Amino acid sequence: MRRIPVLTLALFLVLACTLPTDPPPALTIETLRAQASASPSITPPAGPSAAAATLSPVPADEPTGKIIYTCQLAGDQLCLINADGTGFRQLTSDPVKHWYASISPDGASVIYSAYAEDNIYEIYELNLASGLTTQLTDKLGVCIAPEISPDGRQIVFTWGNAKGASQIWVMDRSGANPHKIHAQGWDPTWSPDGTQILFASNMEGANQLFVMNADGSNVRRVTDFDSLRGRSDWSPDGAWMVTYNGQPWKREVFIFRPDFTDLRRLSPEGGNSQGPGFSPDGKWVTFTSYFDHYGDDLGCEIYIVRVDGTDLRRLTDNDYCDYQPRWGP
Numbered sequence: 001m002r003r004i005p006v007l008t009l010a011l012f013l014v015l016a017c018t019l020p021t022d023p024p025p026a027l028t029i030e031t032l033r034a035q036a037s038a039s040p041s042i043t044p045p046a047g048p049s050a051a052a053a054t055l056s057p058v059p060a061d062e063p064t065g066k067i068i069y070t071c072q073l074a075g076d077q078l079c080l081i082n083a084d085g086t087g088f089r090q091l092t093s094d095p096v097k098h099w100y101a102s103i104s105p106d107g108a109s110v111i112y113s114a115y116a117e118d119n120i121y122e123i124y125e126l127n128l129a130s131g132l133t134t135q136l137t138d139k140l141g142v143c144i145a146p147e148i149s150p151d152g153r154q155i156v157f158t159w160g161n162a163k164g165a166s167q168i169w170v171m172d173r174s175g176a177n178p179h180k181i182h183a184q185g186w187d188p189t190w191s192p193d194g195t196q197i198l199f200a201s202n203m204e205g206a207n208q209l210f211v212m213n214a215d216g217s218n219v220r221r222v223t224d225f226d227s228l229r230g231r232s233d234w235s236p237d238g239a240w241m242v243t244y245n246g247q248p249w250k251r252e253v254f255i256f257r258p259d260f261t262d263l264r265r266l267s268p269e270g271g272n273s274q275g276p277g278f279s280p281d282g283k284w285v286t287f288t289s290y291f292d293h294y295g296d297d298l299g300c301e302i303y304i305v306r307v308d309g310t311d312l313r314r315l316t317d318n319d320y321c322d323y324q325p326r327w328g329p
Helices: 006-012
Strands: 030-034 066-071 077-082 098-103 109-115 121-127 133-135 142-148 154-160 166-172 179-182 186-190 196-201 208-213 228-234 241-245 252-256 274-278 284-289 301-306 313-316 322-328
Touching: 066 098, 066 301, 066 313, 077 098, 077 109, 098 142, 109 142, 142 186, 154 186, 166 186, 179 196, 186 228, 196 228, 208 228, 241 274, 252 284, 284 322, 301 322
Parallel strands: 030 313, 098 322, 121 142, 228 274, 274 322
Antiparallel strands: 066 077, 066 322, 098 109, 109 121, 121 133, 142 154, 154 166, 166 179, 186 196, 196 208, 228 241, 241 252, 274 284, 284 301, 301 313
């Protein structure tokens, strides 16, 4: 497998960090284990009731949809699980790094970045029903963190190069017409109506979140954090944003209004939490954290929590790292 240049890793590998000196406080977490292992056997109860069993509807307040993430199974692969922790699927198995996946608005496909060669990352779309993969970029540079617009017509992504440049680009869903819309930024995500883009940038010094129109105009700063990283999301109703902030191994997920009011920490303290994203109904947030394996570089798992900070649940439980989750229908 080809090695990725150090400069690219330093710029984009969000999980690189130093070990802490003190352990976090203990937490009580409900575990919904999604493991890459053989499926357990199920024995139905004896008697007529087994034949007459019917499926019960999912309670209205329970999480639904699917979560795509990077799983370190023989490299950085893509894995998919249901939001209740069931239905584990490994989607890729080729020996390259697969990063920053997200699910299309209709839930039919996954879009992601994968290492190609010579410090190039390409963007691909994988159809979940057929398994067909389509390459959308061709040697543009380091193309990562793609996300399909709410109307399904465009893709916003981060473009970079080996010299450390990081820009916001947009292209058609087919991969045609790739072009820069902002010269300094990374980790873009669409507003629910597709008219604006939320992204991270250090254009004013420290890393902060900014919003701009979908054509790159009318850029304005949103946040005032001290150690913001980048990955963020916008709630489906447009009323909230989430991101993560903090020093290495002390990062936490925060939720706030688009005008940066009503700021509060969403993740329980002490897990080194990062990379948040909203559920399609806006009631939950998924993220990566180390609550159960704090201090272990391979100890990150996928969690979900309600937007009020309650009902923390772990969806994965593996001896490798699961990270960069994104929720879809």
